[in-house]
Amino acid sequence: MARQMSGAKMVVQALRDQGVDTVFGYPGGAVLPIYDEIFQQNDIRHILVRHEQAAVHAAEGYARSTGKPGVALVTSGPGATNAVTGLTDALMDSIPLIVLSGQVPTFMIGTDGFQEADTVGITRPCTKHNWLVQDTEDLPRLLHAAFHVATSGRPGPVLVDIPKDVQFATGTYTAKPKASEFRYQPPVKGDMEEITELVAALETAKKPVFYTGGGVINSGPAASQLLRELVEATGAPITSTLMGLGAYPASGDKWLGMLGMHGLYEANMAMHDCDLMICVGARFDDRITGRTDAFSPHSVKAHIDIDPSSINKIIHVDFPIVGDVAHVLEDLLRVWKARGRKMDREALAKWWQKIEGWKTKNCLAYKNSETVIKPQYALERLEALTKGMDRYITTEVGQHQMWAAQFLHFDDPNRWMTSGGLGTMGYGFPASVGVQQAHPGALVVNVAGEASWLMNMQEMGTAMQYGLPVKQFILNNERLGMVRQWQQLLHGERYSSSWSESLPDFVKLAEAFGAKGIQCSDPADLDDAIMEMINYDGPVIFDCLVEKHENCFPMIPSGKAHNEMLLGDASTEGAIQAGGAVLV
Amino acid sequence: MNALKLKKGSTSHSAYNLRPTFSDTIEQHTLAVVVDNEAGVLARVIGLFSGRGYNIESLTVAEVDHTGKRSRITIVTRGTPQVIEQIKAQLGRIVPVHQVNDLTVEGPTVERELALIKVAGDGDKRVEALRLADIFRAKVVDSTLTSFTFELTGTPDKIDAFAELMRPLGLAELARTGVAALSRGES
CATH class of the missing domain: 3.30.70.1150 (ACT-like. Chain A, domain 2)
Incomplete structure (x- = not known):
């Protein structure tokens, strides 16, 4: 049904037609007409953040925890440039977002007008796609296309830059087209010939391993379900990247734990030693592979990915399968069942024996203390006390993030939101705001370091304004812990600018915002303090004073292979050589 | 399966019928890329090459279908087989790109x-x-x-x-x- 309306009204109408219930944004001169329309309706809730970067991260948190695209609205110039970090973060982690930015009127573009920036130019490399809308008549088509592109194929952020005169002018609104009407149609079905060859390899594999990633979660709940069925039926071990945690339950008996730089010993050893690696929706990131020329040297490798450019980018694979994880796994399972559900069970049992041997290393062991809270202990207690709750976890970036991945366990997808590819400090707090907005009754905890948390602490205002009871669980070591760890291992213990000085009193800071502050420094008090945090009906800043010099292990030092992991402090001397030192 | 419509190369296992990517030899390839002639599409292609450190030996572009508003970009590039395959795959995932053809692989040109x-x-x-x-x-x-x-x-x-x-x-x-x-x- 075609209707005449202003561009600003079209924006709200298109969001409504796309089923959007929440927009995270910040107003400004170039988006005033859209804000005026938002004011005059009740279908779409606008969450006023305190910084545009936070709007995008909150939209990411919303998207990751719901599986729906997140929407952010920012003004021109600084509004758009502030959104760049969030856009890049979403691009790296394949999160579907629609970011709408205001722009100076079309007749002023190119004049260096007030709050003008070349937004499509700046965001071209950090979006999946973007458009500058030149005419109100194009606006509805491009808005609907933005949703289609953001959510089809490998998801990602899409930006639509809307000049102010385009928002004011009147045009014809066109309703949401069917998905099949768009030209952009990435293939979702995998090649059956290739899938059958992979099944044949699986049937005879002696040491198979599934290596799964965020693509399983992006593919939707069906993909996680199929993955579980496949793993249980074949009996093969499974490990996952940071991004894929929860796709296969951590409580499952085939679970090896996370792999990679700070992954578990048994997971990395299984990757190194396997004879068939089935990579599902992961991308052989450098945090995973370590030294690529020594990466899993004796395995045949399969790679299921919806993005052809991920295949053979880093690691050459023998069975490349382009397609959506759910579609491919469904076909894979069907073919495997049809061929008689064959596995080399005898070899598999031996393989598991070997894995059980690696597990006895107990690689996450740490020396606990009765006087000071160890960060690992804090997370163990958080896990124990929140187990079984309707719980969502976000994190910032650094040591605490890795410990959270090691010590918190996820039995479902979409429960774990962390900045994997870009490694954005400041991601976790606004993401927790977005998650809580999407799941009002759930327990949402942002596991943070004090340094990361300060990067977007202004969002306390947002949490308070909308009554979002997010729990900020800050492991405060007064250090940039991961930087400090690398300086210890790599730079002769010269701790250049890696400590947090002039920290605020977090309890008073919470109180200044009208929230609750809790500080805990004694391991004996920790359980009670965590329970107090959980039971408080409102935002909490939990200042958990932890051991200042704890290092995060296990660790594959840069420039090393999976079987050269460091398991603890004793083995760190000279661990990284000059060649590895240039790597990040 | 074969989204880029490339002809079958020498390996049977491949996403886009890839050729073996182990070789270190530098090859020169001529790629034909059909795109929607929309604002910024050339910047997208060039940005991909500069952003990922690929070479452009030569590049020509013009609208070849005025009613369909399609342009054809011809790119001559150099790299190892792995890099060339990456370039093609990366070009293929740009949203307004319709088709990528590796003329060098596909036969006489x-x-x-x-x-x-x-x-x-x-x-x-x-x-x-x-x-x-x-x-x-x-x-x-x-x-x-x-x-x-x-x-x-x-x-x-x-x-x-x-x-x-x-x-x-x-x-x-x-x-x-x-x-x-x-x-x-x-x-």
Whole structure:
């Protein structure tokens, strides 16, 4: 049904037609007409953040925890440039977002007008796609296309830059087209010939391993379900990247734990030693592979990915399968069942024996203390006390993030939101705001370091304004812990600018915002303090004073292979050589 | 499966019928990329090359379908087989890209480039320039008493060769279009 309306009204109408219930944004001169329309309706809730970067991260948190695209609205110039970090973060982690930015009127573009920036130019490399809308008549088509592109194929952020005169002018609104009407149609079905060859390899594999990633979660709940069925039926071990945690339950008996730089010993050893690696929706990131020329040297490798450019980018694979994880796994399972559900069970049992041997290393062991809270202990207690709750976890970036991945366990997808590819400090707090907005009754905890948390602490205002009871669980070591760890291992213990000085009193800071502050420094008090945090009906800043010099292990030092992991402090001397030192 | 419509290469296991990517040899490939002629599409393609550190030897672009608003970009690039495959895959995932064809892999192609070459001089050099131009079938498109501007069409090698010959004869300026290419045969 075609209707005449202003561009600003079209924006709200298109969001409504796309089923959007929440927009995270910040107003400004170039988006005033859209804000005026938002004011005059009740279908779409606008969450006023305190910084545009936070709007995008909150939209990411919303998207990751719901599986729906997140929407952010920012003004021109600084509004758009502030959104760049969030856009890049979403691009790296394949999160579907629609970011709408205001722009100076079309007749002023190119004049260096007030709050003008070349937004499509700046965001071209950090979006999946973007458009500058030149005419109100194009606006509805491009808005609907933005949703289609953001959510089809490998998801990602899409930006639509809307000049102010385009928002004011009147045009014809066109309703949401069917998905099949768009030209952009990435293939979702995998090649059956290739899938059958992979099944044949699986049937005879002696040491198979599934290596799964965020693509399983992006593919939707069906993909996680199929993955579980496949793993249980074949009996093969499974490990996952940071991004894929929860796709296969951590409580499952085939679970090896996370792999990679700070992954578990048994997971990395299984990757190194396997004879068939089935990579599902992961991308052989450098945090995973370590030294690529020594990466899993004796395995045949399969790679299921919806993005052809991920295949053979880093690691050459023998069975490349382009397609959506759910579609491919469904076909894979069907073919495997049809061929008689064959596995080399005898070899598999031996393989598991070997894995059980690696597990006895107990690689996450740490020396606990009765006087000071160890960060690992804090997370163990958080896990124990929140187990079984309707719980969502976000994190910032650094040591605490890795410990959270090691010590918190996820039995479902979409429960774990962390900045994997870009490694954005400041991601976790606004993401927790977005998650809580999407799941009002759930327990949402942002596991943070004090340094990361300060990067977007202004969002306390947002949490308070909308009554979002997010729990900020800050492991405060007064250090940039991961930087400090690398300086210890790599730079002769010269701790250049890696400590947090002039920290605020977090309890008073919470109180200044009208929230609750809790500080805990004694391991004996920790359980009670965590329970107090959980039971408080409102935002909490939990200042958990932890051991200042704890290092995060296990660790594959840069420039090393999976079987050269460091398991603890004793083995760190000279661990990284000059060649590895240039790597990040 | 074969989204980029590339012909089958030498390996059976492949996403886009990839060739083996182990080799370190640098190859030159001519890629034809059909895109929607929308604002910024060329910037997207060029940004991909600069952002990921790929080489562009030459690039030509023009709208080839005015009603469908499609442009054809011809890119000559160099890299190891792995890099070339990455370039094709990365190009293929740009949203307004319709199709990527690796003309070098797909079979014999016709590649042509147009150049305008200004040669300034007099006396014997001027005569010699004109004589060589005749051999290369270059057309004189502008002349003064002390200069010629030649129009030459051919492969990049041919234009290189002609330009080298013109250098001692007073080569003053050279403008080249970059390569336009089509595969031979009916499809």
